[in-house]
Amino acid sequence: MIYPIVAYGDPVLKARAKDIPTDLPAAELQKLIADMYETMYYAHGVGLAAPQIGKSVRLFVIDSAPMVEDDEDDNEPAETGIKRVFINPVMVSETGEEWAFEEGCLSIPGVRERVMRCPDIVLRYEDENRQVHEEAFSGMTARVIQHEYDHLEGVLFTDKISGFKKQLIKGKLTRIAKGEAKADYRLRFAGQRGR
Structure with a gap:
């Protein structure tokens, strides 16, 4: 099922998401993951966090391949994109010299700004099999993960x-x-009921 993307202004985007309990039925979890991938690809995204579909749980999916392909540099070793599910992630470390890159977000259509992020991260998480x-x-995969982790x-x-850039937008x-x-893609605004 393709969900509408929750737009900027909805409180779910500003709340810290809750852990997914270990007793959640596997079939329910797999359905949510499949729906999130379907929604992400439909919206041409490279990542999607559960709060962006109105579910305040610690889960996000990414497919960083398009970002890696767009950022290839002839002088750098090729980075390989990944398609991955992250459940109940915990950021262990963010290291290296921060670098800027223009980011956008499916929940904030039409807005792109340069964001500073560390190039290297270590993440503890559960996969789709827990x-x-x-x-x-x-690289770019770390950036996509950091962006989605921030949503949680x-x-x-x-x-x-x-602050200056915030005033401009x-x-x-x-x-x-x-x-x-x-x-x-479909958007769901604050106050609207969505599925």
């Missing part, structure tokens, strides 16, 4: 930009919060 992993990621913490990429954000936004 097996625990602790793994290092770097109630943080949006617009929270990470300068304030009008756009206000319009999105009021339901005055267009995207090539």
Whole structure:
């Protein structure tokens, strides 16, 4: 099932998501994961966190391959994108010299800003079979993971930009919060009932 994407202004995007309990039926979890991938691909995203479909649980999916392909540099070793599910993730470390990259978000259509992030991370998480992993990621994949992880913490990429930049986009954000936004996928605005 393709969910509508929750738009900027909905309180679910600013709340810290809750852990997914171990007793959640496997079939229910697999359905949620499949629906999230379907929704992400439909909206042409490279990552999607559960709060973005109105579910305040610690789960996100990514497919960083399109980002890695777009960022290839002839002088750098090729980075391989990954398609992965992250359940109840915990950020163990973020290291290296921060670098800027222009980010966007399915929940904030039409807004893109440069965000500083560390190039290397270590994340502890459960996979779709509830097996625990602790793994290092770097480059664009690390950036996609950090962006989606922030969603689980109630943080949006617009929270990470300068006060000056926030002032410049304030009008756009206000319009999105009021339901005055267009995207090539369905949006759900604050106050709307969604499935």
